[in-house]
Amino acid sequence: MSSSKVAARQRGLRLGSFARLYRSEMRLLLARRRNAALLAALVLIPLFIGVAVKVSNPEHGDGPPFLDRITGNGLFLVFTALTVSLPFFFPLVLGVVAGDAVAGEASIGTLRYLLTVPVSRTRLLMVKTCAVATFTVLSAVLMSAMALVAGAGLFGVHALVLLSGDTVGIGAALLRTAGVIAYVSIALFGFAAGGLLISTLTENPLAAMASAVSLAILSAILDAVPQLSAIHPALLTDHWLGFGELLRTSVDTSALVRWSLLHLAYAAVFLSLAWTRMITKDVTS
Amino acid sequence: MAAPPQASAGPAAVPNGAAPAPAVRTHGLTRHFGSQVAVDGIDLEVPRGAVYGFLGPNGSGKTTTIRMLLGLVRPTAGDVEVLGEAMPGRAGDVLPRVGALIEGPAFHPYLSGRANLRRLDAADATSDPRTSRARIEQALARVGLTAAAGKRYRNYSLGMKQRLGLAGALLRPRDLLVLDEPTNGLDPQGTREVRRLVRDLAADGLTVLVSSHLLSEIEQVATHVGMMSAGRLLRQGPLGEVLSAGTTSVRVETPDVDRARTCLAGAGFTARVTGPDTLTAAMPDRPVEDVAALLVGVGVRLRGLAVERPDLEDLFVAVTGEGFDVQQ
Structure with missing residues (x-):
């Protein structure tokens, strides 16, 4: 066998074993009742909003953005649900999952057994990162899917009247919705990476979860102080609602890309700090 | 592989x-x-x-x-x-x-x-x-x-x-x-x-x-x-x-405790009375056999003679000196 073939096979084995640990990690995440309950709550939010809107039929301009447009087009339930959940509920869900990722294993002692299996510290952080990223996407997708189903059932899905007044067909509207979900997932991953960093800093999962959630809250508070407007564009949460851009006739792609890059930059900084911490930390729990 | x-x-x-x-x-x-x-x-x-x-x-x-x-x-x-x-x-x-x-x-x-x-x-x-x-x-x-x-x-x-x-x-x-x-x-x-x-x-x-x-x-x-x-x-x-490496000792049972102790002390052992008709002698270097020969040689009546080797616990306490307390 040629050396390149051997190398390729070894790479394949490594990938296979990485996938094996990743699957185990996902099973662990999803089998946990707490996490399942959080996902269930995420899924129920659009259902509640939809039913409430159906029953009460809000006046124009009432409530959060897009709410008054739901009755005209169920698709807006997706945007409403995401908008109301982004400031607090998504940070809570992802703060819990990301904050628990390493600190949880450290606190019950399984971290020392994983490391002596051995799983290299870099590899463990990579698996944890992939699992948290998957959970992030999953939570955005699940909520949106439920919103879409509930919106379609309660109000019907029609051609989308954009914020500027133009109309796009259902196919294009769904494509834009997918774009919204992708944008939200990337934005939230920037935050979840911060949760992972905090998770490597402590052996107390509750402290890690609370600190992770406060990361988003702190950013939102800073974002609300007008005197700090100079730093607003660089804040973690400042562009989270920027997905509204996708509902305009001419989408400012460059802005969307810029903001997404900011979120990915946050993720990169958080993850490299987490990696530095992970490979140097003494595991004494 | x-x-x-x-x-x-x-x-x-x-x-x-x-x-x-x-x-x-x-x-x-x-x-x-x-x-x-x-x-x-x-x-x-x-x-x-x-x-x-x-x-x-x-x-x-x-x-x-x-x-x-x-x-x-x-x-x-x-x-x-x-x-x-x-x-x-x-x-x-x-x-x-x-x-x-x-x-x-x-x-x-x-x-x-x-x-x-x-x-x-x-x-x-x-x-x-x-x-x-x-x-x-x-x-x-x-x-x-x-x-x-x-x-x-x-x-x-x-x-x-x-x-x-x-x-x-x-x-x-x-x-x-x-x-x-x-x-x-x-x-x-x-x-x-x-x-x-x-x-x-x-x-x-x-x-x-x-x-x-x-x-x-x-x-x-x-x-x-x-x-x-x-x-x-x-x-x-x-x-x-x-x-x-621990010190082996020998336990001697005899009615002639005093005579036995004097004899062993004279031969360089540290012997102490540890009970009625019993004494224990520690001997860092000398073999056990010597004790019997010494005692019989001076006419001590022997009832029993037993070698006592330290077990791990004796040795541990002897080495660390403080038993099992947490050290600060």
Whole structure:
């Protein structure tokens, strides 16, 4: 066998074993009742909003953005649900999952057994990162899917009247919705990476979860102080609602890309700090 | 895959002088936590095939040492070699050949015992997923946990948790087992089983490093011992050698206690009366036989004569001087 073939096979084995640990990690995440309950709550939010809107039929301009447009087009339930959940509920869900990722294993002692299996510290952080990223996407997708189903059932899905007044067909509207979900997932991953960093800093999962959630809250508070407007564009949460851009006739792609890059930059900084911490930390729990 | 050198080839079986590297060797291993010195320049040596009893009171640095051997804690100074490879640098190659139970078992409470082992095996990049199920069942059977394997870990008794920890260490063939307090929480029957397991594994050629504060426990299985106290390794070597370094004494039963004491003192023994018609004489260098000859020579009537060798506990207390209190 040629050396390149051997190398390729070894790479394949490594990938296979990485996938094996990743699957185990996902099973662990999803089998946990707490996490399942959080996902269930995420899924129920659009259902509640939809039913409430159906029953009460809000006046124009009432409530959060897009709410008054739901009755005209169920698709807006997706945007409403995401908008109301982004400031607090998504940070809570992802703060819990990301904050628990390493600190949880450290606190019950399984971290020392994983490391002596051995799983290299870099590899463990990579698996944890992939699992948290998957959970992030999953939570955005699940909520949106439920919103879409509930919106379609309660109000019907029609051609989308954009914020500027133009109309796009259902196919294009769904494509834009997918774009919204992708944008939200990337934005939230920037935050979840911060949760992972905090998770490597402590052996107390509750402290890690609370600190992770406060990361988003702190950013939102800073974002609300007008005197700090100079730093607003660089804040973690400042562009989270920027997905509204996708509902305009001419989408400012460059802005969307810029903001997404900011979120990915946050993720990169958080993850490299987490990696530095992970490979140097003494595991004494 | 190149087969790793098997520990079953003990030093005696290796042709002239090419002895394999010890299973564990440290040189000047030191760890500070802030201003506290947890481990103070120890030179540990665990020969291949040995059952090495690692003794010391709680807080003496045993666990920190074990964590450094396994790459969990980095040394402040000194080197670690496990199975002939430098740690933690070669952890990826070394640790698959090492099974470990570190400071008690730790598993996910809401998963079953079997699911927990599956998780551990999935984490092992070098284990074969096709044999995973069989190896897990085998490990469960070996520690007698098959019947309870489907129960959630949180519902396990302390003894069952300990057994699951051992099963995790036995998920695949190993060359070295590191067992930190393996009989903690086990009932007498479980303790005996662990002891038998350790003996069986050692008979298969594994090297076992077992730490404990239960000295009698260690004395029954160990071939070698190391004694830690306050971060230092005070004694180390084959059990017999370490024990014989303790002072053997002889207990003399005789109605002529005073005459016997005078005679022995005259011959250089330190003899003291330890009961009615009984005295005990310590003799660092001289053989036991001499006592009888001396006493009979001066006409002391002997009722009984017994050699008293110190056991591990006597020796440990003599060496560390403070029993089993936590040292600050």
